Amino acid sequence: MSYSSAFSQTYKDHEIKAAFIINFGKFIEWPASSLADNRFVIGILGPDYFKGTMQIMVRNKRIGSKEVFVINFITTDEIQKCHILFVHPDMISQMDEINKKVGKFPTLIVSNYNNFCVLGGMINLIKKPNGYGFEINKKLAEGKGLKLSSWLLRLARVIE
Amino acid sequence: MFVNLNDISIKYKMMFIILFIFIVTGIFTTAVMVTYDIHASKQKMEVDLRFLAETISTNSWGALSFFNPQDAEESLKLLAANTDIVEGRIYDKDLKLFAYYTRDDNKVPDQVSEMRIERSVVNFDDEYLVASEPINYDNEFLGVVSIVSDMKSIDERINKYFEIIAIVSSLTLAFVIVLSLFMQKIITKPILQLAKTATQISKDGNYSIRIEDNRKDEVGVLVKEFNNMISHVQITNNHLKASKELAEESMLVKEQFLANMSHEIRTPLNGIMGLSDVLINSKMNAEQTGYLNAIKSSSYSLLVIINDILDISKLEAGKLVFEETEFNLEKSIDSVIGILDFKLINKSVMLTKELDENLPINVIGDSVRLNQILLNLVGNAIKFTEQGKITVGVVVLSKSDDKVELEMYVEDTGIGIADEQKQKVFESFTQAKSSTTRKYGGTGLGLTIVKNLVEMHGGIIKLESEEGKGSKFTFNLAYKVPEESKVRREVLDVAPAQRNLENVRILAVEDNPINQMLVKKVLSDWKADFEIVGDGKKAVESMEMNDYDIVLMDIQMPIMDGYTASTHIRKMAAPKNEVPIIALTAHVTSTERDKCLSFGMSDYISKPFKPADLYNKIVENLDENQKSI
Numbered sequence: 001m002s003y004s005s006a007f008s009q010t011y012k013d014h015e016i017k018a019a020f021i022i023n024f025g026k027f028i029e030w031p032a033s034s035l036a037d038n039r040f041v042i043g044i045l046g047p048d049y050f051k052g053t054m055q056i057m058v059r060n061k062r063i064g065s066k067e068v069f070v071i072n073f074i075t076t077d078e079i080q081k082c083h084i085l086f087v088h089p090d091m092i093s094q095m096d097e098i099n100k101k102v103g104k105f106p107t108l109i110v111s112n113y114n115n116f117c118v119l120g121g122m123i124n125l126i127k128k129p130n131g132y133g134f135e136i137n138k139k140l141a142e143g144k145g146l147k148l149s150s151w152l153l154r155l156a157r158v159i160e
Numbered sequence: 161m162f163v164n165l166n167d168i169s170i171k172y173k174m175m176f177i178i179l180f181i182f183i184v185t186g187i188f189t190t191a192v193m194v195t196y197d198i199h200a201s202k203q204k205m206e207v208d209l210r211f212l213a214e215t216i217s218t219n220s221w222g223a224l225s226f227f228n229p230q231d232a233e234e235s236l237k238l239l240a241a242n243t244d245i246v247e248g249r250i251y252d253k254d255l256k257l258f259a260y261y262t263r264d265d266n267k268v269p270d271q272v273s274e275m276r277i278e279r280s281v282v283n284f285d286d287e288y289l290v291a292s293e294p295i296n297y298d299n300e301f302l303g304v305v306s307i308v309s310d311m312k313s314i315d316e317r318i319n320k321y322f323e324i325i326a327i328v329s330s331l332t333l334a335f336v337i338v339l340s341l342f343m344q345k346i347i348t349k350p351i352l353q354l355a356k357t358a359t360q361i362s363k364d365g366n367y368s369i370r371i372e373d374n375r376k377d378e379v380g381v382l383v384k385e386f387n388n389m390i391s392h393v394q395i396t397n398n399h400l401k402a403s404k405e406l407a408e409e410s411m412l413v414k415e416q417f418l419a420n421m422s423h424e425i426r427t428p429l430n431g432i433m434g435l436s437d438v439l440i441n442s443k444m445n446a447e448q449t450g451y452l453n454a455i456k457s458s459s460y461s462l463l464v465i466i467n468d469i470l471d472i473s474k475l476e477a478g479k480l481v482f483e484e485t486e487f488n489l490e491k492s493i494d495s496v497i498g499i500l501d502f503k504l505i506n507k508s509v510m511l512t513k514e515l516d517e518n519l520p521i522n523v524i525g526d527s528v529r530l531n532q533i534l535l536n537l538v539g540n541a542i543k544f545t546e547q548g549k550i551t552v553g554v555v556v557l558s559k560s561d562d563k564v565e566l567e568m569y570v571e572d573t574g575i576g577i578a579d580e581q582k583q584k585v586f587e588s589f590t591q592a593k594s595s596t597t598r599k600y601g602g603t604g605l606g607l608t609i610v611k612n613l614v615e616m617h618g619g620i621i622k623l624e625s626e627e628g629k630g631s632k633f634t635f636n637l638a639y640k641v642p643e644e645s646k647v648r649r650e651v652l653d654v655a656p657a658q659r660n661l662e663n664v665r666i667l668a669v670e671d672n673p674i675n676q677m678l679v680k681k682v683l684s685d686w687k688a689d690f691e692i693v694g695d696g697k698k699a700v701e702s703m704e705m706n707d708y709d710i711v712l713m714d715i716q717m718p719i720m721d722g723y724t725a726s727t728h729i730r731k732m733a734a735p736k737n738e739v740p741i742i743a744l745t746a747h748v749t750s751t752e753r754d755k756c757l758s759f760g761m762s763d764y765i766s767k768p769f770k771p772a773d774l775y776n777k778i779v780e781n782l783d784e785n786q787k788s789i
Contacts, residue, residue, distance in 0.1 A: 010254070016227060023225040026298045064298065131227055151222030155231055 016132055017125055018050040018057050021086055021110060024123060025063040029147035030083055034106050040066035041081065045073045045098065046088025049112070076101055087111040087121070095120050106144045117159040122146075126157070135159050170351065174344035175337065182336050190325050194318060201314045205244065205289055206281045209309055212239065213293035216305045220250050220295055224258065224302040232259030239263075239307065246288075247308040251275055253301055268308050277304055287311055350379045354386060367394035415751065418470060423716065423746030425466055427672060430746075430767045433459045434678035437771065457502055464535065468605045471532070482616070486642050487527035490515060493552055496534040503542050511538070514553035520564055523639035529613050530637070534570070536606040537633050541572035548573030548630070557636065564641050571632040577625040585623070586611040610635075659775050661688035664782065668692045668712040669699040669725065670744065675767070679712065682771045696720030700728045708739055710778055713761065715745040715752075723759040730760035740781035744769070 011019075025040060040063045044054065058068040073079050076094050079101040085108070087098060092113050099120065102109070109122050116124035117137040122144075124135040136156040141148060165173075216235050223232035236248040239261050247268045248261035255275065262268075272284050276292035283289055289309045295302040350373060357371050367390055373383045436456040440449055493513050504511060534552065541550045550572045557565040577585060586607050614621045614635045625631035666688045668679045676692050683690045691706070693699050697720040699713070711729065715722035722743060730737050740762040745752065753764050762784070765777050 010256075020226060026225065026300075027222065062299065130230070133228070134226070149222075151225075155222045155226050155228055 014050045018054045027149040027152040031145045040068045042070045043082035043085040046091040084108045089113040171344045175340045178340040209291035213291045217293045217295045221297040229259045236261035244309040244313045246310050249306045251304045426746040431674035438681050472605050482526040508547040510549040516556040518556045520641050525639040533610050536610045537570040545572045545574035565638045567636045569634040573630040576627040578627050659686050661686040664688050665708045666690040667708040670714045671717040696725030699725045711741040726759045726761050
């Protein structure tokens with residue numbers, strides 16, 4: 001029995017992806033120091049991949065006790081401290097600059113691009129026969145001090 | 161079919177009660193236990209279901225957050241571990257079905273599967289339990305998990321329960337039956353023992369038996385009371401026995417007294433009457449003959465009164481025996497008239513007879529008793545009639561070859577009896593009025609004797625009377641009729657002058673000199689060849705030395721009594737031992753007569769006897785003896 005078709009009918013692809021991004025925030029624990037200002041920031045690099053739905057979806061939503069903010073960075077230069085950074089597939093070529101810009105801040109870098117995790121990404125959204133799944137570069141994420149919940153790992157394809 | 165409970169043996173009642181208690185207790189206990197077990201099982205199932213729902217809820221956080229129904233279905237597969245669960249569902253936050261689990265394609269009705277957002281456990285018709293749990297993660301509603309469990313395991317558990325109870329009950333039942341068979345004996349055994357003893361007591365009449373049982377229960381009380389009752393019965397029984405013995409003894413004493421009385425009175429009367437006869441037959445002038453007749457009549461009246469008293473005592477004791485001899489009815493009536501005629505001398509009363517022309521000449525019955533009835537009735541009639549007439553009548557009611565039924569009556573024109581007295585006159589010692597007794601005398605026994613005699617013959621006596629005009633006593637009697645060919649015994653009617661015992665050798669044994677005189681007179685008149693001795697011993701000696709044709713034996717004698725003498729004679733060599741012996745005694749009871757016969761005597765005549773009676777007895781016994789020889 002398949003129910004995923006029902007989701008695809010109800011939700012558009014970018015809506016599902018936006019939900020994934022927000023939910024990562026819920027299943028990953030950030031170091032306390034990064035959350036000192038009581039804000040949880042989601043950054044979107046490049047053109048708005050989610051066509052403004054992310055902003056709508058985080059309205060009145062909290063991750064833990066934190067208020068959620070969405071910031072769109074058009075260029076890598078604009079990148080500020082954020083807990084999750086979604087990299088537009090078109091910007092993958094600038095991964096080095098992005099990493100440099102993020103620096104030591106425990107930012108979860110997410111994208112939707114083939115082999116993203118091999119290319120230095122932490123979570124990559126992937127298309128599956130019945131909807132969407134994700135890959136995680138566990139070493140990389142944990143190296144940044146992020147704690148991945150078992151629920152998340154169970155669903156993910158872990159890339160070493 | 162309805163069986164009376166009282167007819168069922170206590171054994172079965174006991175078994176029934178024990179089984180009933182056992183079954184009721186069993187059912188009650190089972191019901192309580194089963195109810196409790198169902199309740200407990202449901203509670204446990206609820207707890208299990210809630211725990212499972214919570215677990216699945218937690219396990220579904222990721223799946224719901226990342227739209228992964230496959231993972232949710234994996235989580236639901238946990239439910240397979242619990243065989244009670246037939247369905248599991250996970251709904252997403254939009255309350256759309258997200259993941260589904262079913263066991264064995266179990267069809268759960270829609271209303272059962274209907275989703276509930278709130279945390280709950282709902283029971284459907286005792287058939288399904290539905291646990292619902294909202295899925296929340298990080299303060300966000302993700303969906304609902306809902307698990308349906310059927311109660312088959314509980315049902316199976318209950319079925320198993322009943323199976324076990326059935327087995328245990330059967331075994332216990334068998335045990336209880338066996339046990340109750342033993343138990344009931346504890347109660348029925350002493351009761352049966354009681355019944356057995358009671359039977360024994362009533363069978364043996366031994367009231368000294370007691371049941372030895374000192375138990376203190378209800379049966380013990382029964383046994384104790386039974387023993388008490390038997391004690392009472394024993395005491396009462398002993399009293400009754402003593403009373404009965406006393407009564408019997410008194411009866412014997414009374415009879416003995418009557419016998420003695422009779423002897424003592426009859427002996428002198430015998431003398432008076434006999435010697436009056438002797439004197440009348442000797443040469444006397446008319447005046448002297450008149451006096452002698454008066455003496456004879458007075459003696460006779462006295463004899464009648466004595467006989468009445470003796471008869472009434474015999475009637476009351478039921479000891480009267482009727483003889484069956486052939487007699488001439490008309491002559492019996494004539495003799496009654498002849499006997500009583502002298503009483504009419506100073507009265508203007510005519511005494512006559514009216515006989516049915518169909519009356520048989522001879523009948524078979526008790527002539528003595530008929531005479532007694534007629535003497536009483538006619539005697540009464542004469543007593544209470546001053547003028548007019550008295551009629552003795554016989555009407556033949558029916559007649560066949562061997563039987564005749566007669567109605568006899570004695571009618572007078574006397575003072576009569578008032579209506580209210582009619583029934584009373586038949587009671588003992590009662591006359592119509594006490595003034596009657598003073599005026600007319602009498603014992604008041606006559607009519608009672610008559611009534612008894614008639615009734616003992618199977619007849620009825622009736623009284624019609626009008627005061628001042630007269631009375632009529634009617635009674636019926638049935639007699640046998642002898643065969644025509646049978647020759648009448650002429651000897652019965654032999655006139656005194658023709659009586660002849662020439663060449664008959666007679667030994668008379670009599671101690672009383674007056675009686676000796678009387679015997680001597682009559683036997684001389686009949687020209688018999690006789691010898692008189694004064695006691696039994698002399699009689700035996702005479703018998704040894706001489707030959708006699710007949711012996712007249714007094715009973716009460718000095719030296720040797722009549723019984724002993726008869727016994728000696730019967731032990732002599734033939735033919736002396738076969739000589740007829742006629743007992744002459746004042747003892748007139750039937751006991752006495754039987755006693756005489758038991759000592760070997762041939763016949764019996766009571767004193768005072770009439771010469772004619774003695775003559776007839778002698779002739780009869782001589783005939784009998786010749787026949788037997």
